[in-house]
Amino acid sequence: MAQACAVLSSVSSCRNDTLQSDQVMMLQVRHSALVHHQNHINLRRQKEKKKITVGIGVVRCHGGAATAAVEASESEEFDPKSFRKNLTRSKNYNRKGFGYKNEMLALMDKEYTSDLVKTLKENNNEFTWGDVTVKLAQSYGFCWGVERAVQIAYEARKQFPVEKIWITNEIIHNPTVNERLEEMDVHSIPVGNEGKRFDVVNKGDVVILPAFGASVHEMQLLSEKSVQIVDTTCPWVSKVWNTVEKHKQGEYTSIIHGKYSHEETIATASFAGTYIIVKNITEKFKNAVSKGFDPDVDLVKLGIANQTTMLKGETEEIGKLAEKTMMRRFGVENINKHFISFNTICDATQERQDAMDDLVKEKLDFILVVGGWNSSNTSHLQEIAELNGIPSYWIDNEQRIGPGNKISFKLNHGELVEKDQWLPAGPITIGVTSGASTPDKVIEDALKRIFEIKREEALQAA
Numbered sequence: 001m002a003q004a005c006a007v008l009s010s011v012s013s014c015r016n017d018t019l020q021s022d023q024v025m026m027l028q029v030r031h032s033a034l035v036h037h038q039n040h041i042n043l044r045r046q047k048e049k050k051k052i053t054v055g056i057g058v059v060r061c062h063g064g065a066a067t068a069a070v071e072a073s074e075s076e077e078f079d080p081k082s083f084r085k086n087l088t089r090s091k092n093y094n095r096k097g098f099g100y101k102n103e104m105l106a107l108m109d110k111e112y113t114s115d116l117v118k119t120l121k122e123n124n125n126e127f128t129w130g131d132v133t134v135k136l137a138q139s140y141g142f143c144w145g146v147e148r149a150v151q152i153a154y155e156a157r158k159q160f161p162v163e164k165i166w167i168t169n170e171i172i173h174n175p176t177v178n179e180r181l182e183e184m185d186v187h188s189i190p191v192g193n194e195g196k197r198f199d200v201v202n203k204g205d206v207v208i209l210p211a212f213g214a215s216v217h218e219m220q221l222l223s224e225k226s227v228q229i230v231d232t233t234c235p236w237v238s239k240v241w242n243t244v245e246k247h248k249q250g251e252y253t254s255i256i257h258g259k260y261s262h263e264e265t266i267a268t269a270s271f272a273g274t275y276i277i278v279k280n281i282t283e284k285f286k287n288a289v290s291k292g293f294d295p296d297v298d299l300v301k302l303g304i305a306n307q308t309t310m311l312k313g314e315t316e317e318i319g320k321l322a323e324k325t326m327m328r329r330f331g332v333e334n335i336n337k338h339f340i341s342f343n344t345i346c347d348a349t350q351e352r353q354d355a356m357d358d359l360v361k362e363k364l365d366f367i368l369v370v371g372g373w374n375s376s377n378t379s380h381l382q383e384i385a386e387l388n389g390i391p392s393y394w395i396d397n398e399q400r401i402g403p404g405n406k407i408s409f410k411l412n413h414g415e416l417v418e419k420d421q422w423l424p425a426g427p428i429t430i431g432v433t434s435g436a437s438t439p440d441k442v443i444e445d446a447l448k449r450i451f452e453i454k455r456e457e458a459l460q461a462a
Contacts, residue, residue, distance in 0.1 A: 080245075094228070098159040100158050103158075107154065111441070112440060112441050116444040125138060133427070135364065141436070142436065144348065146436055157186065163206050165206040198218075202227075205225075208231075211237070213241070213264060215266055236348075237267070252303035277289070315345060360390050367390055367433065369385065369434070370446055395409050395446060398446040401453075
């Protein structure tokens, strides 16, 4: 801990000076890593005294939030990549569906598409209904990976009509779709005080892994239970896993740009070797580092990876600071030995963010952002509107609008807000976008609520 105190002292002594942002970043990383390293040593000593055997554990994050994970083994011989490769070849594993693709896509089209959104697309993403002109972002809504995940989940229900079907997390972050799966008797793994209750899963059951993926330790537990695994993990997420595997092979520490309580980031960390999870460039880290992290050893070679739904600009900023720090420490001529970076932001995420950047330039009264309130990619669409000073309302479904001229919406940082008389009087022009997990039908239902309020306004004025 003496080292940690020294780092704290150096930060304190520099408070009145101007520190380079990369220096601040690395000091924060180093201090937090040292604290975590010391905590790990203390915990290991306690375990040695009590002779504790690790089984199912819990990954705890800031604010007391807990996300279940299963620690496979404390042996360093366990190879997540080899395990997953063997799992994908087993007879109890499926990630391609069961031959009902066209049938399920037709069903999804019936349940989730929108004639209103179709009208917008046929008219260059702009149309006027009464006093309301709607401008739809050029890229919005369901992405290919989300559509694929839902399609395979629907196929699983048809393939296994009487079997018990579980899912390790929400298939995607959209309440409409998740409620539909519940109606189809797809059950969420219950969560208790100690994390997920995998004991409810029995041999012969079917378990769906969601679009975000699952930790390698959860996969191992399910494999040992001899269940049928239906893997809907988005290929873009798998690409990130391959990236951190490359880091591990080259003995690089993975700086994972993501939200450390998010299912995708938890899964990615489980495939990484040594890692640090960074939400943004100013965040101080506490428990978001790998077990046994040693800052004297593990901050020498760095690689960048990210949760696929983060802001690309933030990932690039974090990467540039890390690269700049490595250059200063080891010299420009040695940078390739100490820093590597691959772009793992998914195309759909980037396209929706780029479209939002264009939408905020339009002349609008406000922007309606539609998507699950726990959706990371949707939160960043709201963030773009807020950063540009555009009035914006992030709702997860049409029920947040009304009764009357009232709305309940969420801000990017999580605050839930209620506002009366939110729709301006008279003709209005509104921008609309939606997250990659949001069906077009949800957009339509929200817009119909707005049309209803404006029609009532017109009747009262007549």
